[in-house]
Amino acid sequence: MALWGGRFSQAADTRFKQFNDSLRFDYRLAEQDIVGSVGWSRALVQVGILSVDEQQRLEAALQALLAEVQANPQQILSSDAEDIHSWVEGQLIARVGDLGKKLHTGRSRNDQVATDLKLWCKAQGQLLLQSIHHLQQALLAAAKANESVVLPGYTHLQRAQPVTFAHWALAYVEMLERDFSRLQDALARLNLCPLGCGALAGTAYAIDREALALDLGFAGATRNSLDSVSDRDHVIELMNCASLSMVHLSRFAEDLIFFNTGEAGFVELSDKVTSGSSLMPQKKNPDALELIRGKAGRVVGAQTGMLMTLKALPLAYNKDMQEDKEGLFDALDTWYDCLDMAALVLEDIRVNQARTLAAAQGGYANATELADYLVAKGIPFREAHHIVGETVVFAIKVGKPLEALSLVELQQFSPVVADDVYPVLSLESTLGKRVAKGGVAPQQISAALGWMSAHLAKREFN
Numbered sequence: 001m002a003l004w005g006g007r008f009s010q011a012a013d014t015r016f017k018q019f020n021d022s023l024r025f026d027y028r029l030a031e032q033d034i035v036g037s038v039g040w041s042r043a044l045v046q047v048g049i050l051s052v053d054e055q056q057r058l059e060a061a062l063q064a065l066l067a068e069v070q071a072n073p074q075q076i077l078s079s080d081a082e083d084i085h086s087w088v089e090g091q092l093i094a095r096v097g098d099l100g101k102k103l104h105t106g107r108s109r110n111d112q113v114a115t116d117l118k119l120w121c122k123a124q125g126q127l128l129l130q131s132i133h134h135l136q137q138a139l140l141a142a143a144k145a146n147e148s149v150v151l152p153g154y155t156h157l158q159r160a161q162p163v164t165f166a167h168w169a170l171a172y173v174e175m176l177e178r179d180f181s182r183l184q185d186a187l188a189r190l191n192l193c194p195l196g197c198g199a200l201a202g203t204a205y206a207i208d209r210e211a212l213a214l215d216l217g218f219a220g221a222t223r224n225s226l227d228s229v230s231d232r233d234h235v236i237e238l239m240n241c242a243s244l245s246m247v248h249l250s251r252f253a254e255d256l257i258f259f260n261t262g263e264a265g266f267v268e269l270s271d272k273v274t275s276g277s278s279l280m281p282q283k284k285n286p287d288a289l290e291l292i293r294g295k296a297g298r299v300v301g302a303q304t305g306m307l308m309t310l311k312a313l314p315l316a317y318n319k320d321m322q323e324d325k326e327g328l329f330d331a332l333d334t335w336y337d338c339l340d341m342a343a344l345v346l347e348d349i350r351v352n353q354a355r356t357l358a359a360a361q362g363g364y365a366n367a368t369e370l371a372d373y374l375v376a377k378g379i380p381f382r383e384a385h386h387i388v389g390e391t392v393v394f395a396i397k398v399g400k401p402l403e404a405l406s407l408v409e410l411q412q413f414s415p416v417v418a419d420d421v422y423p424v425l426s427l428e429s430t431l432g433k434r435v436a437k438g439g440v441a442p443q444q445i446s447a448a449l450g451w452m453s454a455h456l457a458k459r460e461f462n
């Protein structure tokens with residue numbers, strides 16, 4: 001039975017009912033709806049609507065329902081209730097009779113759904129914080145395992161300057177660190193409880209909303225009832241957290257897809273996260289990474305969709321807002337899965353040190369070092385840049401790396417070049433010079449690894 005039958009003399013068209021019902025997706029809010037209902041029943045005691053005994057009976061029935069739902073959430077889907085709120089209320093009435101009909105006093109599905117969804121976001125947010133952390137740990141482990149592996153660094157996908165595998169991995173740890181703190185910020189901002197705001201104008205009972213909010217685990221109660229029932233900023237903010245993090249993960253995926261190509265051969269992905277071709281027996285495709293890259297589009301799309309749904313929506317609640325859930329659930333599920341999959345990919349990754357070294361040595365990645373060398377000899381940088389450009393053209397023509405050119409060959413372009421140039425052109429020197437904070441010198445990498453390990457070890461979850 002619908003919750004709003006009294007005013008209607010005709011049943012809803014089955015096609016409309018199917019179109020309107022949200023149970024098939026909002027059943028995921030069952031736990032939150034029950035917990036919120038327990039909180040509400042306590043608030044109703046405070047205003048004299050329920051006796052202590054009645055509240056206890058309601059709470060016992062709700063707790064029993066919660067246990068059943070936790071054991072088998074799918075059972076809800078066999079009901080034809082309109083949404084999860086009707087389902088919970090229907091179950092309650094079936095169990096405690098008329099007493100169950102008192103629970104909705106002073107409450108609207110508008111403040112109820114807003115509360116349920118925030119509770120769900122809080123719980124899901126904690127899981128996501130943990131999986132971001134887990135991926136950071138996996139990256140850190142890969143960085144430590146390959147601390148001294150030299151890797152070519154790229155700009156414009158052209159070999160630019162050598163870096164190390166650890167430095168590359170730590171770059172993603174940093175991105176995830178921002179994702180982590182962004183998500184924490186969003187969770188802190190959404191931590192105000194809308195329950196007791198009624199349909200839009202506030203509940204007509206003198207509920208102590210602050211106490212209710214604390215009882216439900218929120219930091220406090222929202223301040224404006226109109227805003228409270230129509231605010232979905234947190235949905236957008238969480239989707240934004242997901243979108244930006246998925247953009248990071250897509251870059252991670254793309255880097256590794258490239259590193260894993262036959263052409264680069266820097267890494268080999270495990271059989272556990274790759275698939276074969278139905279036609280070409282030699283193929284081992286990086287599907288896990290390609291899916292991560294692809295799913296970034298889906299998450300950003302969901303966020304854009306929600307922004308458009310809310311755009312120009314008049315206050316307060318409108319049914320448009322029911323559209324918030326499928327996109328949010330999908331975006332956060334996808335984000336969660338991709339964080340997990342990225343960590344799995346790293347678990348068994350094999351780095352081919354010989355290939356990364358050869359690539360880092362080729363491609364004139366030490367050209368900047370030669371320019372800096374000339375600067376140290378008193379040549380202005382712009383001029384030095386030009387001299388090195390000409391030297392590189394020559395080196396390409398004779399098919400040698402810079403460090404293989406003879407002194408005579410080098411001196412054609414600048415007479416200041418002497419024997420002491422060769423150590424400067426070595427990989428050790430190129431890396432070792434970059435001692436400023438954030439640079440790729442071995443002592444900086446080891447400090448960065450140490451700092452990040454300690455930072456992650458200190459992290460606490462609620």
Ligand code: ARG
Binds near residue numbers: 113317321322
């Ligand atoms: N299923 C609805 C939603 O997700 C619940 C709120 C219904 N409120 C209403 N006034 N019809 O938004």
